Amino acid sequence: MDITTFSALAEPHRLRIVELLLDGPLTVGDIADRLQLRQPQASKHLRVLLDAGLVEVHAEANRRNYKLRLEPFQQLDAWLETYRGVWDERLDALDLYLQKLRQKDIKPTGKP
Amino acid sequence: MDITTFSALAEPHRLRIVELLLDGPLTVGDIADRLQLRQPQASKHLRVLLDAGLVEVHAEANRRNYKLRLEPFQQLDAWLETYRGVWDERLDALDLYLQKLRQKDIKPTGKP
DNA sequence: CTGCAATATTCCTTGACAGGAATATTCCTA
DNA sequence: TAGGAATATTCCTGTCAAGGAATATTGCAG
DSSP: OOHHHHHHHTSHHHHHHHHHHTTSOEEHHHHHHHTTOOHHHHHHHHHHHHHTTSEEEEEETTEEEEEEOSHHHHHHHHHHHHHHHHHHHHHHHHHHHHHHHHHHHHSOOOOO | OOHHHHHHHTSHHHHHHHHHHTTSOEEHHHHHHHTTOOHHHHHHHHHHHHHTTSEEEEEETTEEEEEEOSHHHHHHHHHHHHHHHHHHHHHHHHHHHHHHHHHHHHSOOOOO
């Protein structure tokens, strides 16, 4: 798993930017407005996101349209797969436990 | 989504610790050994992971057993759900596009 | 070509954080 | 009870990242 994805998302403003971009591409000014950021800070955060590969940019005259890149998220998703494996195991363990309980239920309760 | 999960994972050693813990609980010394860390640094990273809720600890005499907590990962998983939604949309768009292509294929090519 | 709008970059300062070294704490065993 | 093992904490230092302010860059309308 690529660390830079985590570092990029580990900053509140950047996380919000990413979530804004879920609804479609936005321009720097838009983002600055909606997040109450000054333009330079917005640019800087977008630069970080760009370097981390979380967004891509398309110039259109004066404006720059920033758009989410899905690949890092898919990568994150794939990484989580392993962890899903673990919690499935635990669910299996729970299953087993419940089965044992059921078996005990069939025999009369063994409490002294 | 909770930012502290990202910040905690945004450090190489900590990410490796988490991945080590996938195979089961470990003690501080174990982790320090496997990661070539000095004991205090291991302790400190584990402290951060603990505060972030990514691990839990169970004291057993001298030793402390650190164990993964799954909840933050499930939370991350849930968060990703939205993004999965997006890439499904795009797949749908691709489907549509391919359908159109197919339709065009039926008619003779309209190139001037 | 002048000026304005949109964006990027630079410089500066401040605060957070990681690693090193030393020390404190707790528990076990002889 | 003394000492050693396992772990946590503290203090110090250097590095890096974020925000502010100012400035540079690019594109367009007049």
